[in-house]
Amino acid sequence: MNITVLGAGAWGSAMACHLAATHPVVLWARDAALAETLRREGANTRYLPGVRFPETLRVKADLAQALNGAQCLILAMTVAGLRGTLQRLREFAVTVPVIWLCKGFERPQAKLPHEVFAEVMAPGHPHAVLSGPSFAQEVAAGLPAALTLASARQHDADELARQLHGGTLRVYSHDDVVGVEVGGAVKNVMAIASGVCDGFGLGLNARAALITRGLAEMTRLGVALGARVETFMGLAGIGDLILTCTGDLSRNRRVGLALARGQTLAGAQAGLGHVAEGVFTAAEVLRRARTLGVDMPITDAVCRVLDQPERTADVVRELLSRDVRPEHGSR
Numbered sequence: 001m002n003i004t005v006l007g008a009g010a011w012g013s014a015m016a017c018h019l020a021a022t023h024p025v026v027l028w029a030r031d032a033a034l035a036e037t038l039r040r041e042g043a044n045t046r047y048l049p050g051v052r053f054p055e056t057l058r059v060k061a062d063l064a065q066a067l068n069g070a071q072c073l074i075l076a077m078t079v080a081g082l083r084g085t086l087q088r089l090r091e092f093a094v095t096v097p098v099i100w101l102c103k104g105f106e107r108p109q110a111k112l113p114h115e116v117f118a119e120v121m122a123p124g125h126p127h128a129v130l131s132g133p134s135f136a137q138e139v140a141a142g143l144p145a146a147l148t149l150a151s152a153r154q155h156d157a158d159e160l161a162r163q164l165h166g167g168t169l170r171v172y173s174h175d176d177v178v179g180v181e182v183g184g185a186v187k188n189v190m191a192i193a194s195g196v197c198d199g200f201g202l203g204l205n206a207r208a209a210l211i212t213r214g215l216a217e218m219t220r221l222g223v224a225l226g227a228r229v230e231t232f233m234g235l236a237g238i239g240d241l242i243l244t245c246t247g248d249l250s251r252n253r254r255v256g257l258a259l260a261r262g263q264t265l266a267g268a269q270a271g272l273g274h275v276a277e278g279v280f281t282a283a284e285v286l287r288r289a290r291t292l293g294v295d296m297p298i299t300d301a302v303c304r305v306l307d308q309p310e311r312t313a314d315v316v317r318e319l320l321s322r323d324v325r326p327e328h329g330s331r
Contacts, residue, residue: 001163004028004070006085008038008059010047010274011101012076014140019074020054022166027059028066035061047274051140063088072097072163074130078275079104082113086120097126097160099149103184104277105284110291112181112225114152126156129177130164131184132235133243135250142168148236150174150181172235179231182222187241188252188278189285190214192302194245195256196312210298211245217296221285224292252278259309268309282306297322 001023005016008029016027029035038044038059043052053059060066067073073094077085079102089098098121100113111119117127132147139145149164149171151157157173165171174180193214197207218241219232231237244250255276258268269276282302289296301319305312 002026002069002071003074004066004072005074005076006063006066007076007081008034008044008047009076010044010136012074013038013044013048013053014051014136015074015076015101016057017048017051017053017140018142018167018169019164020057023163025057026066026070027057028063029059029061030063032061035059048137048140051137064092067092067094070096072099072160075100075102078102078277079106079113079116080280082106083116083120086117090120090122095125097128097156099128099130099160101130102277103131103181103188104281105185105288107280107284110284110288112178112185114177114181126153127151128157128160129180129184130171131180131240133239135243135247137249139169144168144170146170146172146235146239148172148174148180148234150177150179150236152177174231174234174236176228176231178225179222179227180236182225182227183218183232183237183240185277185281186214186218186221186285186299187237187244188276189282189299189302190218190241190278191244191250191252192256192259192276192278192282192305193298195250195253195258196260196302196305196316197256198253199257199260200313200316202316207245211241214245214298215241217294217298220294221289221292221296224294225288251276255279259305259312263309265306265309278302279306 003023004026005012006028016025019025128149128151130149134145149161154175161171161173197210251272251274255268286299286303301315304315
């Protein structure tokens with residue numbers, strides 16, 4: 001299968017490197033100067049230091065050339081860039097399957113990626129979301145990982161998962177697009193909270209409790225949006241949540257750590273070199289939750305910390321002082 005990966009950031013470059021071992025792959029960078037640098041250096045030294053591109057991987061800056069002959073498109077931009085990219089694909093009358101890797105809700109109307117896709121692309125256009133516990137650096141280095149690929153049509157999910165599965169990357173098929181997307185979005189918000197927890201030295205017990213209650217919030221929102229509970233017990237739910245809340249490579253967790261140590265939000269983000277999606281997603285998650293009447297106290301606390309980092313310690317105390325309530329069934 002001829003695959004074109006649109007987006008030459010860390011995750012797009014990592015997926016292109018992995019897939020180039022078994023498929024003809026084109027990596028598209030919208031910036032011509034960046035594309036030339038990637039070709040010249042044979043690597044993405046900014047986002048994937050120490051990882052060489054396979055010799056078979058082709059880099060393009062011209063979108064028409066990148067789309068020519070593609071049998072599958074993988075979109076590796078942020079949620080903020082998804083709509084614009086889809087609009088360009090519509091202009092090129094693309095008909096091949098589209099898979100997105102982005103995790104979050106689009107601002108300012110708190111829309112999930114599949115909702116954006118439905119507004120832009122023609123009805124029935126084959127599409128899927130690929131998500132799960134995966135740091136780009138490790139995937140690019142060939143370390144084992146497992147992901148979930150979800151499409152509303154199980155046949156499409158099975159076929160696309162079969163094409164992407166191989167080597168050190170296991171890909172499982174699923175038909176719960178909403179659940180997989182909600183898991184990928186909310187886990188970034190919880191990772192900020194986990195970083196704050198660790199930054200204040202609250203201990204491993206507190207971190208475990210936070211992850212567990214974060215999973216409860218994630219599940220409540222997902223079910224309210226039409227997802228299935230069991231989806232959140234899988235790779236795109238608890239799997240991605242654990243990784244992002246505990247892994248040192250997690251950008252969102254690092255934001256939380258920095259805020260707990262007294263840095264400003266701008267300062268916390270400046271040291272990353274990448275986008276921390278949870279910073280932009282938290283308010284959208286909370287907005288969507290409120291319209292559905294879903295209680296998300298950890299998400300609310302993260303939003304307050306992002307709005308007023310100087311009050312981080314106060315927000316943590318307020319969260320810890322919430323009234324007792326049943327563990328299951330509360331909203």
